Every structure is written in structure tokens, then in C-alpha cells.
Amino acid sequence: MSSLTSVLLETINFAAEKHRNQRRKDPDATPYINHPIGVARILSHEGGITDIEVLQAALLHDTVEDTDTTMDELESVFGPTVARIVQEVTDDKTLPKEERKRLQVEHAPHRSHQAKLVKLADKLYNLRDLNRCTPTGWTAERVQEYFVWASQVIKGLRGTNAKLEEILQQLFLERGVEM
Numbered sequence: 001m002s003s004l005t006s007v008l009l010e011t012i013n014f015a016a017e018k019h020r021n022q023r024r025k026d027p028d029a030t031p032y033i034n035h036p037i038g039v040a041r042i043l044s045h046e047g048g049i050t051d052i053e054v055l056q057a058a059l060l061h062d063t064v065e066d067t068d069t070t071m072d073e074l075e076s077v078f079g080p081t082v083a084r085i086v087q088e089v090t091d092d093k094t095l096p097k098e099e100r101k102r103l104q105v106e107h108a109p110h111r112s113h114q115a116k117l118v119k120l121a122d123k124l125y126n127l128r129d130l131n132r133c134t135p136t137g138w139t140a141e142r143v144q145e146y147f148v149w150a151s152q153v154i155k156g157l158r159g160t161n162a163k164l165e166e167i168l169q170q171l172f173l174e175r176g177v178e179m
């Protein structure tokens with residue numbers, strides 16, 4: 001087996017164990033791990049990304065925000081580059097939600113190329129998920145607001161990956177949201 005395959009399997013397994021008790025907000029309570037795996041798949045299959053550290057960071061991107069995983073743990077298991085990309089896409093959960101949302105828009109243009117790729121794929125997955133079904137308790141207005149906010153974040157990521165940006169542009173167009 002190639003060492004890349006081995007590294008990816010190790011990373012998928014780590015993420016699956018960390019997210020093992022977490023579910024998505026859809027009515028079926030889909031296992032949360034479907035999301036990070038789907039984000040990594042978007043990068044490889046739709047974005048044409050082969051950078052293994054970007055794919056690993058995609059698999060791990062919500063572990064620090066949503067589980068007991070620490071940055072030190074990621075750094076010691078996966079190395080400094082993967083840990084740094086995850087750090088760049090991790091919100092500070094001690095801040096109020098509105099502030100976190102505002103900071104994502106503000107910080108997006110200043111992220112590294114690798115972190116921007118993960119952000120693009122994360123948003124693309126979540127917007128498609130919103131088109132697939134509405135999270136429990138969300139109104140149509142809240143869904144539309146997420147599209148509008150996501151478009152502001154994506155605006156700051158322009159020039160990162162033409163293919164992913166084109167797909168996102170189409171989703172915003174369908175919602176009547178400017179980007």
C-alpha cells in the first residue's frame with residue numbers, strides 16, 4: 001500500500017473516532033463524519049486537489065471546534081502543516097456567534113492558500129446539505145441567511161480554485177444571492 005493511502009486511512013480513522021458521538025442537524029441525524037469525509041472528497045474529486053496535507057486538514061477540520069481534540073494533539077500526530085491549516089479554519093467558540101460569523105468574513109482573504117481551499121469545500125458541502133434538507137428547527141429565512149453570509153465569506157476566497165468557485169457561484173445564483 002502506498003504511504004499516502006496509509007496516511008489518509010489513519011486520518012479518516014482519527015476523525016471518525018473523534019466525531020463518533022456527533023450527529024448532523026438534519027432530521028435523520030446523519031453521522032457527523034459524513035461531513036469531513038465529504039469535504040475532503042469535494043477537494044479531491046471536484047477541486048482536483050492532490051496535496052495530501054490539505055486533504056488531511058479537510059478530514060480533521062472540525063475536530064478542534066467540535067470535539068475534545070487539541071491543536072497540540074493534531075501537531076504531534078499529523079505534524080505542523082496539517083495542524084496549522086486546521087487552526088486557520090477553526091472558529092474561537094468562546095466568542096459570541098455573531099462575532100464568529102463576522103470574523104470569518106473579515107479573516108477569509110488573509111488565510112493561506114491551503115486553508116482557503118478547505119474553507120471553500122466546507123461551505124460548498126454545507127450549502128449543498130441545506131439544499132438537500134433543512135436542519136431541524138431552521139426556518140427558510142435562516143437557511144437563506146446562511147447562503148448570504150456564506151457568499152460574503154466566499155467573496156474573500158476568490159482566486160483560490162476556479163472549479164469550486166464556479167460551482168459555488170451557481171448555488172448562489174439559484175438562491176438569488178450576489179457574490
Ligand SMILES: Nc1nc2c(ncn2[C@@H]2O[C@H](COP(=O)(O)OP(=O)(O)O)[C@@H](OP(=O)(O)OP(=O)(O)O)[C@H]2O)c(=O)[nH]1
Pocket residue numbers: 023024025026035062065122126127129130134135146
Ligand atoms: N447545512 C448543514 N449544516 C450542518 C448540519 N449539521 C451540522 N451542521 C453544521 O452547522 C454549521 C452551520 O450552522 P450555524 O448555525 O451557522 O453554526 P453553528 O453550528 O456554529 O451554530 C456548520 O458548521 P461548520 O462546518 O463548522 O461551518 P461554518 O458554517 O460554521 O463555517 C455545519 O457543518 C446539517 O444538517 N446541515
Ligand SMILES: [Mn+2]
Pocket residue numbers: 035061062122
Ligand atoms: Mn465544517
